[in-house]
Amino acid sequence: MTTRNITCILCPQGCNLEVTVDGDSVIQVKGNACGKGKSYGAEECLDPRRVVTSSVKVIGGEYPLVSVKTAAPVPKAAIWDCIRAINAASVNAPVSIGQVIIENVAGTGIDVIATRNVAKSDDIVKEKICI
Amino acid sequence: MIEHDVVVIGGGPAGLAAAVAARQAGAEDVCIIERDKRLGGILQQCIHNGFGLHIFEEELTGPEYAQRFIDMARQWGVHSMLDTMVLDITPDRMITVVNNRDGLQTIKAGAVVLAMGCRERSRGALNIPGTRPAGIFTAGTAQRFVNMEGFMPGNQIVVLGSGDIGLIMARRLTLEGADVKMVCEIMPYSSGLKRNIVQCLDDFGIPLRMNHTVTEIHGKERIEGVIIAAVDQNRKPIAGSEEYVPCDTLLLSVGLIPENELSRSAGIQLNPITGGPVVDESMQTSIPGIFACGNVVHVNDLVDNVSTESAIAGKAAAMYDLGMFDESKAGIKVKAGPGVRYIVPNAINLTRVDDAVTLYFRVDNVYEGAVLRVSTDKSILFNIKKKIMVPGEMQHIKLKKSFLGKQGDISDIVVEVAGEAN
Ligand SMILES: Cc1cc2nc3c(=O)[nH]c(=O)nc-3n(C[C@H](O)[C@H](O)[C@H](O)COP(=O)(O)OP(=O)(O)OC[C@H]3O[C@@H](n4cnc5c(N)ncnc54)[C@H](O)[C@@H]3O)c2cc1C
Ligand code: SF4
Numbered sequence: 001m002t003t004r005n006i007t008c009i010l011c012p013q014g015c016n017l018e019v020t021v022d023g024d025s026v027i028q029v030k031g032n033a034c035g036k037g038k039s040y041g042a043e044e045c046l047d048p049r050r051v052v053t054s055s056v057k058v059i060g061g062e063y064p065l066v067s068v069k070t071a072a073p074v075p076k077a078a079i080w081d082c083i084r085a086i087n088a089a090s091v092n093a094p095v096s097i098g099q100v101i102i103e104n105v106a107g108t109g110i111d112v113i114a115t116r117n118v119a120k121s122d123d124i125v126k127e128k129i130c131i
Numbered sequence: 132m133i134e135h136d137v138v139v140i141g142g143g144p145a146g147l148a149a150a151v152a153a154r155q156a157g158a159e160d161v162c163i164i165e166r167d168k169r170l171g172g173i174l175q176q177c178i179h180n181g182f183g184l185h186i187f188e189e190e191l192t193g194p195e196y197a198q199r200f201i202d203m204a205r206q207w208g209v210h211s212m213l214d215t216m217v218l219d220i221t222p223d224r225m226i227t228v229v230n231n232r233d234g235l236q237t238i239k240a241g242a243v244v245l246a247m248g249c250r251e252r253s254r255g256a257l258n259i260p261g262t263r264p265a266g267i268f269t270a271g272t273a274q275r276f277v278n279m280e281g282f283m284p285g286n287q288i289v290v291l292g293s294g295d296i297g298l299i300m301a302r303r304l305t306l307e308g309a310d311v312k313m314v315c316e317i318m319p320y321s322s323g324l325k326r327n328i329v330q331c332l333d334d335f336g337i338p339l340r341m342n343h344t345v346t347e348i349h350g351k352e353r354i355e356g357v358i359i360a361a362v363d364q365n366r367k368p369i370a371g372s373e374e375y376v377p378c379d380t381l382l383l384s385v386g387l388i389p390e391n392e393l394s395r396s397a398g399i400q401l402n403p404i405t406g407g408p409v410v411d412e413s414m415q416t417s418i419p420g421i422f423a424c425g426n427v428v429h430v431n432d433l434v435d436n437v438s439t440e441s442a443i444a445g446k447a448a449a450m451y452d453l454g455m456f457d458e459s460k461a462g463i464k465v466k467a468g469p470g471v472r473y474i475v476p477n478a479i480n481l482t483r484v485d486d487a488v489t490l491y492f493r494v495d496n497v498y499e500g501a502v503l504r505v506s507t508d509k510s511i512l513f514n515i516k517k518k519i520m521v522p523g524e525m526q527h528i529k530l531k532k533s534f535l536g537k538q539g540d541i542s543d544i545v546v547e548v549a550g551e552a553n
Contacts, residue, residue: 007333009326013499013519033518050330053179053192054306055278064281067178067194076334083306097198115178116194 001027006044008037017041049073052082056101061093061118068101069115074108081106093120135162136452138226138240140217143172145425146246147200148438152445154207158452162210164217164228171197172248174434176275179299185435196434220397222418241452242420244444245394249387249426261348270296270384277303285380289357290314291345293321297384302331311337312376315359317344317366320497322523346373354381387430404473405429411461411478412488414444419458422448429475432525436491457483463541470494470548484532491527494520494548501550507541
């Protein structure tokens with residue numbers, strides 16, 4: 001049985017939660033001023049996840065980088081493996097928003113996708129009225 | 132001379148939402164003027180997620196949120212002039228612009244929406260003594276370098292100020308391999324979201340030093356270190372608490388100021404607290420036919436609120452251009468009472484309100500278990516009990532038109548905090 005102290009992030013109150021975990025189950029959550037804190041504390045202790053956002057090199061694009069994210073939250077423990085894979089990747093312009101940049105990143109079963117459009121550098125005509 | 136029905140200055144989320152709303156309200160020829168080569172404003176560099184929970188009910192990154200509005204603008208046939216800087220606006224809505232294709236030009240607008248956003252406070256506004264070496268950046272500049280241009284501002288980093296941009300950048304630079312030593316905050320509380328403190332600092336073991344500031348900068352060519360010190364209740368450094376922290380980069384995340392050079396030169400009345408134009412319920416400034424929205428009015432922490440508020444401005448601008456805007460005075464003044472730092476809008480004309488008017492405001496301190504009181508010059512309208520209010524989180528209250536209509540001939544609405552600061 002272990003006890004962990006974490007801060008609830010669901011509202012500015014930021015209650016200090018004391019979560020007691022036994023193996024795969026949460027025994028109790030203390031310190032939460034409302035019900036939301038209880039489920040947050042349990043989840044954050046059993047399976048903490050984060051969406052990883054970063055950027056990937058673009059070859060021949062109007063910008064040198066394209067912003068990317070994991071299409072769903074990945075386990076917190078896999079963040080650094082995701083970042084290493086993202087840093088090693090590159091993509092040819094043009095890139096469109098939603099395009100898969102890395103499949104199944106770091107074995108998480110989750111893809112890394114582009115979060116913006118990047119045109120080819122020679123496609124940018126210096127046009128005034130653009131849309 | 133070029134003419135447009137509605138001209139929107141600035142193509143960030145505020146300008147985009149205003150332009151779309153202006154088209155939807157019937158203005159035919161709506162044009163956004165943007166100095167950058169792309170639309171989207173500051174959101175282009177905010178690549179982290181957490182945008183759009185209220186409007187789209189999903190967590191988008193900044194560029195994704197912007198793209199949704201860019202797509203809408205395209206669908207609605209909004210025009211845009213990119214790479215074009217607005218230099219001047221006159222009270223009769225003549226707009227001077229410059230770009231390297233046509234040089235200097237004048238545009239006549241039926242109505243104008245100001246959506247120039249804000250900029251960051253820099254060291255000049257802060258007065259840290261010491262040398263002035265390279266390696267001092269605002270957090271937003273560093274954000275642009277890392278996320279859009281692809282280079283790192285430095286390797287050993289101290290962040291001054293715990294606003295959200297500073298917290299986001301502490302995580303971003305850590306993930307890019309930098310050693311972020313600490314975040315110093317002069318106040319006893321952070322203006323950043325709890326979520327960002329946990330996921331940007333705690334997740335990576337970056338210390339947050341409350342009641343601390345940077346008192347000296349060391350280094351000749353490049354910054355070599357800073358002296359930090361604890362501060363007392365009056366935010367004065369405490370002698371003997373100084374500590375030397377070696378670093379090659381200092382990031383400043385010490386607040387944003389609305390970008391209002393244009394508003395000032397047009398003679399628009401500004402609110403001394405927000406630094407933005409004084410506006411009424413339709414987001415009209417003190418000059419008829421010139422409207423304002425987004426961070427140029429007051430610094431928002433949720434882009435969703437920016438989009439909502441900007442749609443009001445865009446619609447009103449279209450009505451003005453079409454001659455359908457009721458130009459009678461906004462007779463009800465909206466005032467920030469004790470405990471409230473500022474409030475937007477500053478006046479209400481009930482005949483122009485469709486269904487309800489939303490008041491946005493910030494409190495001046497941390498309040499737990501306090502009561503928000505809304506009253507008029509005639510009576511107390513209601514009290515709302517609040518579990519917690521912090522200056523970093525914008526509050527809002529929605530007032531129904533039917534409810535206000537029943538209050539008789541009122542001249543003031545006051546929002547105040549009734550209760551003790553923490
Ligand atoms: C560095 C930084 C980081 C931020 N990070 C976050 C965040 O993580 N999350 C969040 O919710 N909010 C963030 N914000 C707040 C964010 O700015 C707002 O949520 C939102 O972007 C405001 O939209 P806006 O359209 O009012 O301003 P902006 O997005 O700033 O857009 C203003 C536009 O006007 C243009 N402009 C200005 N002056 C002129 C001129 N004279 N001529 C032509 N064009 C002009 C600018 O180029 C810009 O494109 C951040 C702000 C800054 C400054
Ligand atoms: S437990 Fe409830 S009150 Fe406490 S921080 Fe979480 S959401 Fe807020």
